[in-house]
Amino acid sequence: MSQKFNTAERAALKKFRVCISDLIKTFDEYDAHDKNLIRWLRARDLNVRKAEFMIRESLKQKEIDNVAELKHLPLSEFLLEKLPFSPCGHDKEGTIICVIPCGKWDLKSLLQQGYKDEMLRYLCQFFEKYFHYMKLNNSVEDFKTGAIILLDLEDFSVYDIMSNQVFSFLIELLKGYEEHYPEVMKATYIVNVPKVFEILFSMVKPFIPTGTLSKVQIHGGSSDHWRKALLEKIDYRDLPSQYGGSNSAHPFYSNRFGLTWPGRAKIFPPEDFITEAVPPREKITKSFELLAGDRISWNFKTDCYDIGFEFLFNGVRMFPYARADAHVCVQDGLYDVMENGTYVLVFDNTYSKYRSKILHYIIVVENSG
Known part of the structure; x- marks a missing residue:
């Protein structure tokens, strides 16, 4: 939505503020801002009367529903x-x-x-x-x-x-x-x-x-x-791996996150990476016995072509499976362990019939003790 106002919008905003002045007195700074109020006017083609009716009906219904x-x-x-x-x-x-x-x-x-x-x-x-x-x-x-x-x-x-x-x-x-x-x-x-x-x-x-x-x-x-x-x-840093980004440890929303979001792994120096070939129709797994309070983080990339990735806890997938564009950008992931158990990183090339993948990776475990 455009944050710039034309002449007609500025004139409509001035009238709108007068019409809903009783409501604006109850609004916080965000709700009372012109860049927020303009939404109601644009939704009603700058018709001030219709926009006023719309916002009043919305607030009334939200109060009834205890929103x-x-x-x-x-x-x-x-x-x-x-x-x-x-x-x-x-x-x-x-x-x-x-x-x-x-x-x-x-x-x-x-x-x-x-x-x-x-x-x-x-x-x-x-x-x-x-x-x-x-x-x-x-x-x-x-x-x-x-x-x-x-x-x-x-x-x-x-x-x-x-x-x-x-x-x-x-x-x-x-x-x-x-x-x-x-x-x-x-x-x-x-x-x-x-x-x-x-x-x-x-x-x-x-x-x-x-x-x-x-x-x-x-x-x-x-x-x-x-x-x-x-x-x-x-930017690729703001997308999960399965959508072309670099976040390979992207969870669904959980109540425990509140108004924060899980941290991201740092990008490690390339010289610290380990290199392995992942043959066609095969996968490489890296398994760790971790305790609650531990942290595990990783980076990985490939020389050419994508590679499948998943992160498992006691055999259960923790994040959506991703065909990661690891040849385009370094993939990163971080997980703070909440339960003792076996955690496995899987680099999957089973979908490739003939093509081997050259994988470079680093996995870092920080123990709680």
Whole structure:
């Protein structure tokens, strides 16, 4: 969303402030800022009367639903497992990015089990936590109101999504989003898009404002294509490995993170790396017996071509599997151990039929004792 105001917008803002002066008295500095108030006007094509009605109705409904408390409450552990998401970094202008692997969300099953109201509240809580975090990390000199969403449609099922129950839920969700969080989307990147997605999107488009549609980029086909598109706007350090970045230890959101996020491994000197060849159809594993309080961090790169990577705890995958572009940028990862057990780093070349990969890596363990 543009942070610059034209003449018409400045005039509308002046009138808008007068019309909602009673509300502004109750706002904090962030909510009362012109760069935040302009969202409501732009959502109603600078019609001051309609924008006033919109913001008053939104605040009224949020008060009825007691939305203000949501930013301080933990998210449902059950829904975090079923509907995961990952705040992952910032774009090159400092806007927060959130990865949503919605292709793996089983909305149909949850709706059939009667979780509709809980899901709507969960997603509302997600937005409230996002804006609370954004407020805490804003300044007058660097004021941000936008969001970047990366929607991953891997494992997307058009048959589930096109059920009447799911379609109605999505429309209700879109309607609520536009009513309460207008003009906050800076960009949405949709990746791993199957061809059948076009059917669903054509059905949903009439319910999405034109301004929002203009910010959506849909990327199907080769991952090389959409990874390149992402890296035009986002530095590789701010993307998980599976999206062309360098963060190979990128977890889904957890209540224990609060308003912080796990630390990143440093980039170690290249001369400290160990070199091994990973033959085609094979993998290399590095296993460690670690205790709670230990820290393990790693870097790895390849001379040519990507390589698969995963990190296991007692045989269970801790982060999403990644075909990492380790030949493009050094991959890094860090994990603070919370439970005693066996931790394994896997460098996977089983998907290559004929090509060996030259791997360079360093793994550092810091013991708690």
